Amino acid sequence: MVIAQSQFGLGLPIREYLLVGLVAAVVTFLLVGLVRVLALRLGAVAWPRGRDVHVTPTPRWGGLAMLGGVLGGIGLAAQLPALRLAFDYSRDVQGVLLAAVLLVAVGALDDRFELDAITKLAGQTTAAGVLVLFGVQFSVFWIPWGGGGTGISGSILSLGPEQGVVLTVVLTLALVNAMNFVDGLDGLAAGIGLIAAVATGIFAIGLVKQNGNDAAAYPPALMASVLAGACLGFLPHNFNPSRIFMGDSGSMLIGLMLAAATTSASGRIPITTTTDGTDVLALFAPLIVLLAVAFVPLLDLLMAVVRRTRNGTSPFSPDKMHLHHRLLEIGHSHRRAVLLIYLWAGVLAFGAVALALINDPAFVLWAVAIGLGVAVLASAVPRARAAGRRAGPTGVDGSPAAPPVRPGPQTRR
Numbered sequence: 001m002v003i004a005q006s007q008f009g010l011g012l013p014i015r016e017y018l019l020v021g022l023v024a025a026v027v028t029f030l031l032v033g034l035v036r037v038l039a040l041r042l043g044a045v046a047w048p049r050g051r052d053v054h055v056t057p058t059p060r061w062g063g064l065a066m067l068g069g070v071l072g073g074i075g076l077a078a079q080l081p082a083l084r085l086a087f088d089y090s091r092d093v094q095g096v097l098l099a100a101v102l103l104v105a106v107g108a109l110d111d112r113f114e115l116d117a118i119t120k121l122a123g124q125t126t127a128a129g130v131l132v133l134f135g136v137q138f139s140v141f142w143i144p145w146g147g148g149g150t151g152i153s154g155s156i157l158s159l160g161p162e163q164g165v166v167l168t169v170v171l172t173l174a175l176v177n178a179m180n181f182v183d184g185l186d187g188l189a190a191g192i193g194l195i196a197a198v199a200t201g202i203f204a205i206g207l208v209k210q211n212g213n214d215a216a217a218y219p220p221a222l223m224a225s226v227l228a229g230a231c232l233g234f235l236p237h238n239f240n241p242s243r244i245f246m247g248d249s250g251s252m253l254i255g256l257m258l259a260a261a262t263t264s265a266s267g268r269i270p271i272t273t274t275t276d277g278t279d280v281l282a283l284f285a286p287l288i289v290l291l292a293v294a295f296v297p298l299l300d301l302l303m304a305v306v307r308r309t310r311n312g313t314s315p316f317s318p319d320k321m322h323l324h325h326r327l328l329e330i331g332h333s334h335r336r337a338v339l340l341i342y343l344w345a346g347v348l349a350f351g352a353v354a355l356a357l358i359n360d361p362a363f364v365l366w367a368v369a370i371g372l373g374v375a376v377l378a379s380a381v382p383r384a385r386a387a388g389r390r391a392g393p394t395g396v397d398g399s400p401a402a403p404p405v406r407p408g409p410q411t412r413r
Helices: 014-042 062-077 092-113 117-133 161-182 188-210 215-238 247-266 271-276 285-293 295-310 323-329 334-357 361-391
Strands: 140-143 155-158
Touching: 014 062, 014 188, 014 215, 062 092, 062 215, 062 247, 092 117, 092 215, 092 247, 117 161, 117 247, 161 188, 161 247, 188 215, 188 247, 188 334, 215 247, 334 361
Parallel strands: none
Antiparallel strands: 140 155
């Protein structure tokens, strides 16, 4: 076991993680202007179509700038005394970089030439396979029986190579497509990616602490840090009104890196925790965090697949019935709809991380319940106002009904 010391003092290299995240943000922010000009010249532009809400042509390829930010942050990490050890004792970061470059290339081609669904799925599967080849895959799974102890007891189920590969590929494909589907309003995917990456990073840093600052546990937090920085640097250009879209190249990059970070974190749970089965939240923490940070996009993906299948169309065929479209329909403005989805994602993601890291689950559950209550109330307010306006010619407050809000620009989905 290699214990690393931060150059800024004893303990966890938190400031180094913050530094690489900041560099990723700055590089992404600065590259967006160049990528925007390149996209306009080469025709990677989202032209308004019947199913779209945006009314002006908007360049895509924001994912290229985000990839540049990720590469810049990881490049700096390779030069820092502590974080460079992450490259010496694990191949996770190298695997994620190769998979990210591959998937962003596929996404950039789709943003320009509109690839078919099968081609995109093949690219996503190949990227997931690259992760597996570099060792980023689930290897063990806790089951709540066979431990022989008192109270909550269980045992470790060692996954075979085939089982680990299948689980990793399925989770990666689910997250990649979920983030792709949810990218439907200005700033939505970038904001959810930022929230999810920060939550995952906090959880991963907690694992570093549990492992005694072992450098082998550094990669998940490093992936989350640079992804958070890339999303933060892109968001000022993409928030309503958007000047550039991240496109499939960006949304798929977010999904891939979230899947890689959580999968990599699953192998860093200390074995002393997983053997006795007394801390179920810690045992399931990687999956809990994964599901929580991706709950909103995964729910949107599931609803879209069910809806389109019932209508006899392809699950990949576009429509205007996503969650963000529904929020617009019930009266929320563009920005308010985005902020509401941020609220839902933040409550679930940070609540799951708190459950994994705080030894007072009752307090955390109460806080999450209050947060969800606020989110439900805020989401229902426009519907209540609309119902009040229908009850009389002047509405519930005596004022004339407001005219429909014209949504701002948004992505092509």
